[in-house]
Amino acid sequence: MSNTNVLPFENYKSLDMKNKLNILLIEDDMIEIMKLNRTISSLKLNHNIVEANNGEEALKILEKKDNLPDIILLDLNMPKINGIEFLSILKNDEVLKYIPTIILTTSNNQKDLLECYKIGIAGYVIKPLKYEDYVSKIERVLNYWSVNELIVV
Amino acid sequence: MSQKDIEILKRTLAREKAARKAAEKILEDKSKELYNATKLLQNHLAEKSSQLKGVFDNILDAYVVMDLPGNVLKFNDAATKLFGYDINKQSVNVLDFVYHKDLPLALESFYLLKTKGYYRDFEARIVTGNGTIKWVHINASLIFDKHKKPIAAQGIVRDITEEKQLKKQIEDQQKKLNIIVDNSPIGITLTDVKTQDLTLVNQSFLDMLGYSKEEFDGVSPQEITHPEDEPETKAIRKQLLKGEIDSATLQKRYVKKDGSFLWAKTKILSVKNNSGDLDYIVATIEDVTKEHKANLKIYKSEKQLSTLVQSLDTAILLEDNKRNAVLVNNKFCQLFKINENPEDLVGLNYNDIIIKSNRALFKEETFTKNSDILIKENKSELRKEITLEDGTIVERDYIPINIADGYNGHLWSYSDVTLNRTYRRNLEQQKHKYHNIIANMDLGLIEADLDGNITMVNQSLLNMSGYTEEEILGKKGRDLFPLKSESRKVKEFIAKRKVGVASTFELKVKRKNGDTRFWFVCGSPNLNLEDEVVGSVVVVLDITDLKTLQLQKESLLGKLERSNTELQEYAHIVSHDLKSPLRSIHALVSWLKEDNQGKLDQVSLQNISLIENTLEKMEQLITDILEYSSIGSDSKLTSVNLDNTIEELLKILYIPDHITVNIKNKLPTLEGDATKLKQLFQNLISNAVKFIDKDKGLINIDVTEKKTYYQFSIEDNGIGIDKKFHDKIFKIFHSLNKSKDSTGVGLSIVKKIVDLHKGEIWLESELNKGTTFYFTLKK
Numbered sequence: 001m002s003n004t005n006v007l008p009f010e011n012y013k014s015l016d017m018k019n020k021l022n023i024l025l026i027e028d029d030m031i032e033i034m035k036l037n038r039t040i041s042s043l044k045l046n047h048n049i050v051e052a053n054n055g056e057e058a059l060k061i062l063e064k065k066d067n068l069p070d071i072i073l074l075d076l077n078m079p080k081i082n083g084i085e086f087l088s089i090l091k092n093d094e095v096l097k098y099i100p101t102i103i104l105t106t107s108n109n110q111k112d113l114l115e116c117y118k119i120g121i122a123g124y125v126i127k128p129l130k131y132e133d134y135v136s137k138i139e140r141v142l143n144y145w146s147v148n149e150l151i152v153v
Numbered sequence: 154m155s156q157k158d159i160e161i162l163k164r165t166l167a168r169e170k171a172a173r174k175a176a177e178k179i180l181e182d183k184s185k186e187l188y189n190a191t192k193l194l195q196n197h198l199a200e201k202s203s204q205l206k207g208v209f210d211n212i213l214d215a216y217v218v219m220d221l222p223g224n225v226l227k228f229n230d231a232a233t234k235l236f237g238y239d240i241n242k243q244s245v246n247v248l249d250f251v252y253h254k255d256l257p258l259a260l261e262s263f264y265l266l267k268t269k270g271y272y273r274d275f276e277a278r279i280v281t282g283n284g285t286i287k288w289v290h291i292n293a294s295l296i297f298d299k300h301k302k303p304i305a306a307q308g309i310v311r312d313i314t315e316e317k318q319l320k321k322q323i324e325d326q327q328k329k330l331n332i333i334v335d336n337s338p339i340g341i342t343l344t345d346v347k348t349q350d351l352t353l354v355n356q357s358f359l360d361m362l363g364y365s366k367e368e369f370d371g372v373s374p375q376e377i378t379h380p381e382d383e384p385e386t387k388a389i390r391k392q393l394l395k396g397e398i399d400s401a402t403l404q405k406r407y408v409k410k411d412g413s414f415l416w417a418k419t420k421i422l423s424v425k426n427n428s429g430d431l432d433y434i435v436a437t438i439e440d441v442t443k444e445h446k447a448n449l450k451i452y453k454s455e456k457q458l459s460t461l462v463q464s465l466d467t468a469i470l471l472e473d474n475k476r477n478a479v480l481v482n483n484k485f486c487q488l489f490k491i492n493e494n495p496e497d498l499v500g501l502n503y504n505d506i507i508i509k510s511n512r513a514l515f516k517e518e519t520f521t522k523n524s525d526i527l528i529k530e531n532k533s534e535l536r537k538e539i540t541l542e543d544g545t546i547v548e549r550d551y552i553p554i555n556i557a558d559g560y561n562g563h564l565w566s567y568s569d570v571t572l573n574r575t576y577r578r579n580l581e582q583q584k585h586k587y588h589n590i591i592a593n594m595d596l597g598l599i600e601a602d603l604d605g606n607i608t609m610v611n612q613s614l615l616n617m618s619g620y621t622e623e624e625i626l627g628k629k630g631r632d633l634f635p636l637k638s639e640s641r642k643v644k645e646f647i648a649k650r651k652v653g654v655a656s657t658f659e660l661k662v663k664r665k666n667g668d669t670r671f672w673f674v675c676g677s678p679n680l681n682l683e684d685e686v687v688g689s690v691v692v693v694l695d696i697t698d699l700k701t702l703q704l705q706k707e708s709l710l711g712k713l714e715r716s717n718t719e720l721q722e723y724a725h726i727v728s729h730d731l732k733s734p735l736r737s738i739h740a741l742v743s744w745l746k747e748d749n750q751g752k753l754d755q756v757s758l759q760n761i762s763l764i765e766n767t768l769e770k771m772e773q774l775i776t777d778i779l780e781y782s783s784i785g786s787d788s789k790l791t792s793v794n795l796d797n798t799i800e801e802l803l804k805i806l807y808i809p810d811h812i813t814v815n816i817k818n819k820l821p822t823l824e825g826d827a828t829k830l831k832q833l834f835q836n837l838i839s840n841a842v843k844f845i846d847k848d849k850g851l852i853n854i855d856v857t858e859k860k861t862y863y864q865f866s867i868e869d870n871g872i873g874i875d876k877k878f879h880d881k882i883f884k885i886f887h888s889l890n891k892s893k894d895s896t897g898v899g900l901s902i903v904k905k906i907v908d909l910h911k912g913e914i915w916l917e918s919e920l921n922k923g924t925t926f927y928f929t930l931k932k
Contacts, residue, residue, distance in 0.1 A: 031737040038744070077729050106729040106736070129736055129772045130765075131743035 019146045021047040024069035026058045026086065027104070028078045035131065036073070039138045047142060055081030059089065062096055069099060071122070071145050076105040076112060084115055091120050098151055102141060194298070215310040218296070223247045223263065226305060235289070235312055237282035252278035252286055262293075266306060270295045276313065288317040340417070340438035344374070346394065346431050361417070361440050363410040379406035379414060393423045393434055404441065416445035463495070468567040474560055476503040476528075488547070488567055527551050531560055538570070546571045577682060597672075597693035600679060605629040605647070608688065617672075617695050619665035630691065634662040636669065646676050650689045653678045659696070671700035721782065728779040735768050735775075742768075777898035784829060784905045793827045795820035795834075799854065802835055812842060812850030820856055821863055823930055825910050830930075833906040834867075836899045837926050841869035844924070862912065862929045870923040879916060903928075 027033050033051055040047055050069060052058035055078060062068065072090075076083030083103065091097045100122030105112070108126055116124060125141060128134050215232030219225045223246045233239060236250060251259040255277040266272040271294040278286050293308035334341050340358030342351050351374060359369055362377060378386050382405035389401045400422045407415045417438045424433040462469050462480060468488040471480035481495040490511035491498070498506055527534055534551045541547060552564045588598075588611075597614030601607050610625050618625070618634065625633065631643045642658050649656045655677035662672050673694040678686045742764050746753070753761070796819055803814060834854075841852045853868040874882060883904040907914045907928045918924035 029733060029737070031740060032733075035740050077726070077733075106732050107725060109725045112725075127736055129732070129739055129769060131736075131740040134736075134740070 019070075019148075019150070021071060021142065021146055022067075022069045023047050023049045023142075024052060024058060024061065024072045025049055026052045026055065026072065026078070026083075027075045028053050029075070032075070032127075035134060036138065039135045040142075042135070043139055043142075045142060045146075047146070054078050055083075055086035055089075058086065062090075065095060068096070070150050072099055072101040073104045074101055076103060076107055076116075084112070084119070087116065087119050087121065100145065100148075100150075102145075215312075216307065217247065217310060218305055218307045219247050220305050221267070221303060223306075232310060235281070235287070235310060236279070237285075250279040250281070252280055254278070262291075266293050266295065267303070270303075276317075287312055288314040340436075340440075342436045342438070344434040344436070346433060349374075352433070358438055361409075361415055361438065362407060368410070377407050379408055382406050389421060390434070393421060394431060396423075396431065399423050404445075407438070414442075415440060416442045466568070468565075470506075470565040471554075471562065472503065472565070473562040477501065478503075478506060479562060481506075485567070488569060524551070528553070528563060531555070544571070545569060546574045573682065580682075595694075597695070599630055599691040599693065600688060601630060601691070602688040603686070605631060605689075607633075614693060617664075617670070617693065618662075619668075624665075634660070634672075636661045636663055646674075650676060650678045650686070653680070653686055659700070670695055670697045672696065724779050724782040728775045731775050732772060735772050739765065739768050774898070777902070780832075781898050781902050781905065784902060784909060789826055790824050791827055792822055793825045793830050794822040795830065795856075796822075798827070798831050799834060802831060802838065806835065806838060806842070808842060809850070811848060812845055812852060814838070814852045814854065817853055817855040818857075820854075820865075821858070821932075823863065823932060825930065826906075829906045829909065833903055833928075836903045837867045840899060840926075841867060841871060841924075844871035845869055846872050859929070862931050864927060864929045866925050866927050868923065868925040873920040873922050874916065874918040874924050875920060876918070879918070882916070883914065 025033065025036055027036075037049060040049065050061060052061055058072075074083050074086065078086075081089070083105065087101060087103075090099070090101060097120070101120075102123035102125060103116055103121055104125050104127060106127050113124060123141060125137055128137065213231060215235040216227075216229040217225060217232050218227035225240050225245050225247060228236065228238070228240050238245060238250075248256070248259060248263075258275075258277055262272050262275045262277075271292075273292045275291040275293070277289060277291070279289050280286055290311040290313045291308050293306055295303040296305040296307055298304045334353075334355045335357075337355060338357055340361050341353070341355045342358060343353035344350065345352045351372075354369060356366075359366060362369075364372065375383065382403075385403060386405055389398075389403060392398045393401065400420065402418065402420045404416065404418055407417055409415055418441045419439075420437045422435045422437075423431050424435055426432045459480070462482050465482055465484060468485035469480060469482045470478060470485050473479050478498050478501050481498040483495055485491070486493060486495050486498070491506070491509045492511075493509060498509075531553045533553060534549075537549045537551070539547045539549055546569070548568045548570045550564075550566045552566075553560060554562045554564060595613050597617045598609075598611040599607055599614060600609040606627055607625050607630055610622060615622060615625070620633070631640075631647070635643050639661050642660060646656050646658065655675070657673070657675045660672045660674045662670050664670055673696045674691060675693075676689055676691040679688040679690045681687045742761055746758070746761055796816075799816060799820060808814060838852065838854075842850070845852075847870050849870075851868075851870045853866070855866045855868070857864045883900050903926075904914055907930070911931050912929040914926065914928040916924055916926045
């Protein structure tokens with residue numbers, strides 16, 4: 001790249017240190033999917049997003065063990081298999097249980113929070129009303145996970 | 154043999170012949186000489202003998218002369234008679250007469266006689282000529298010639314057979330007596346009057362006192378007499394010695410060897426000799442310690458009994474068979490108003506006692522007659538009730554006393570039962586009253602005996618159970634009514650009743666037709682007048698309808714609880730579902746704005762901004778509703794320090810600079826749900842902040858302590874609230890001011906939290922001046 005040497009230090013650092021994440025987004029709301037995609041593109045992040053509209057679909061994707069996501073973003077409120085059920089399936093799987101799973105939900109119900117932490121999650125993010133707030137939260141979450149060392153199962 | 158030898162022999166023989174002849178001659182001469190001497194001696198002896206003959210013939214005792222080997226030379230007439238033998242007819246040796254068993258003795262005496270020259274007091278048995286055995290006493294001596302050479306022996310023999318027998322008899326008697334004396338269980342002593350010594354004590358007496366014969370030798374009569382009994386013993390002894398009395402009996406104590414006492418019945422008897430002088434004092438001693446102890450016991454128990462009788466609350470009169478009083482107690486005198494000591498009545502006849510009584514009871518002729526009949530019949534009559542003229546009710550027992558030899562008297566006992574009777578009557582009345590009440594109250598009543606058998610039921614119970622009276626009476630309630638599953642409760646009830654404790658419980662029972670009913674059972678022990686449990690009384694109330702309602706209520710409550718939880722869940726889901734579209738709209742609007750940057754005019758941008766505000770308000774509303782519906786579920790009570798709560802709150806709440814918050818008094822610590830109490834204050838303070846329109850805002854927080862609760866107040870100088878809204882203000886969605894940040898739920902939440910803590914909330918307000926919210930929280 002011709003302009004590599006004029007990149008600000010920060011940029012250089014970010015390019016150097018941030019991992020490209022394979023993200024599995026499990027979400028049934030079309031607009032929510034759009035929001036994440038738009039957020040990533042507007043933030044110019046180069047993470048790879050795989051979408052699943054429900055738990056069943058996600059499990060099908062996760063069957064391919066040679067191509068597992070780095071992290072999972074999981075909505076709790078879904079038809080068929082709900083988020084908590086899906087989480088249980090995940091954590092009972094010898095391989096899949098190592099994938100960090102971040103809950104992305106509207107529910108601030110203490111009961112749900114407790115249940116999720118009990119089963120085992122890597123984060124619990126409440127979807128804010130304002131889109132700007134959403135972008136800011138997602139940016140921070142993804143930044144965090146992109147600097148983390150992740151295990152390859 | 155040679156001639157020479159023969160010659161020598163011939164000569165020797167001849168010499169010898171000559172020598173013998175010469176010797177024979179000498180012997181012949183000597184014999185002649187001896188014969189002459191013997192003849193002389195014989196003459197001399199004959200002379201002496203004839204001299205003695207007269208003496209011997211005159212001796213009454215048998216006289217025997219014998220030669221040294223014992224051949225009898227002479228018997229006098231008495232001897233001939235004694236020995237039953239005539240020596241003139243045939244000679245005999247004295248040893249022939251000796252009884253074979255005494256022979257060794259006889260030989261010994263012979264030897265003594267020969268060596269010593271005499272032998273005296275020899276006693277032995279002889280067998281006479283006619284075969285009878287006789288005891289003889291012999292004194293014998295030797296007879297010497299003039300050269301002091303023993304030539305014969307003489308003896309005087311006395312027949313002692315009778316004497317001997319007599320002696321033996323006496324000895325036998327003595328022996329028998331000794332056996333009796335020594336083996337008698339009664340102690341016997343003999344005191345010599347002259348020496349004042351105990352000359353004889355028997356074994357029993359020694360045994361009684363614990364002495365051995367040897368030990369007792371040095372013991373004086375005083376030593377064994379109890380010091381307290383000494384004077385009496387002495388006095389009697391004196392009387393005996395003086396001859397004033399011949400015998401005496403006394404009970405006295407003896408001192409045993411080990412120092413303990415012995416009670417003895419002592420009989421003393423004087424023994425006089427032929428001339429009437431006192432010789433001995435005989436005492437017989439009988440150990441009566443046991444009897445004495447028994448007597449003491451009897452005496453004691455008699456005394457106790459009499460004390461008991463005296464203090465008895467029942468009047469007692471014991472009469473002998475002649476109707477003379479033997480025993481009367483205090484209560485008797487009291488009951489029949491006799492102004493005398495009961496002891497003074499003893500011995501008096503019935504008729505005399507009647508006269509002394511100030512009560513008509515005894516004077517009443519029929520009664521007297523009645524008692525005569527009773528005595529005649531000799532049959533006891535118990536609990537005869539007699540009413541006296543003043544209304545006193547007396548219960549009389551008549552008990553004839555029959556001892557082995559027949560009718561011996563009788564016992565009258567009277568108890569005043571007036572109180573009992575009236576009490577019982579009252580009780581009956583009470584019982585009747587309650588019976589009526591119970592009968593009219595549709596309460597089932599069961600009375601049962603100690604075994605649980607039903608003795609009485611009322612109509613209500615029959616209606617309730619569906620049984621007839623015949624089907625119930627005599628059966629056990631526990632067998633009839635309760636379901637099997639209730640046996641534990643029934644057992645508990647029975648156990649409690651046994652110890653006299655009442656109990657109430659609910660019981661599932663079966664009616665006769667099999668219907669299950671709920672009974673409320675109140676069982677208590679049935680007591681008689683003496684407070685003894687005689688059975689149980691059970692009152693039963695059919696509470697099936699009530700129970701059904703209660704069960705319905707319980708199931709409704711359960712349902713309500715479930716639906717509440719469901720509602721809670723529902724609220725969460727709904728709020729999620731409602732919020733999702735809002736978020737989507739927000740995102741979409743943002744994107745519109747973003748994507749059309751610079752293309753939208755001012756009005757459009759303003760409208761988009763309004764959409765965003767509306768979305769926010771909508772979201773707040775949903776949050777508030779969710780919060781409101783959450784209050785009341787899962788609240789956790791802890792100790793909450795409200796002072797800390799407020800301090801924290803003021804840190805996080807947005808308080809504009811022109812508003813001052815004063816906390817006038819230190820806030821208390823109380824029991825409550827920390828989060829909700831925080832919310833309570835938060836809502837009220839932020840409400841106050843919200844509605845302050847003055848340049849200088851003021852919020853005062855205060856508390857006053859009351860007896861059972863704290864009263865808090867939060868005062869502001871805001872816009873105030875119109876009186877007509879004061880009631881409505883706490884209702885949900887009644888926001889008075891439809892402003893951007895007011896959803897109308899805040900005060901509803903406040904009210905709900907106060908309600909949850911069992912407090913009250915109200916307000917005072919003046920338009921444009923300010924509002925004060927008051928609320929109370931229980932201590």
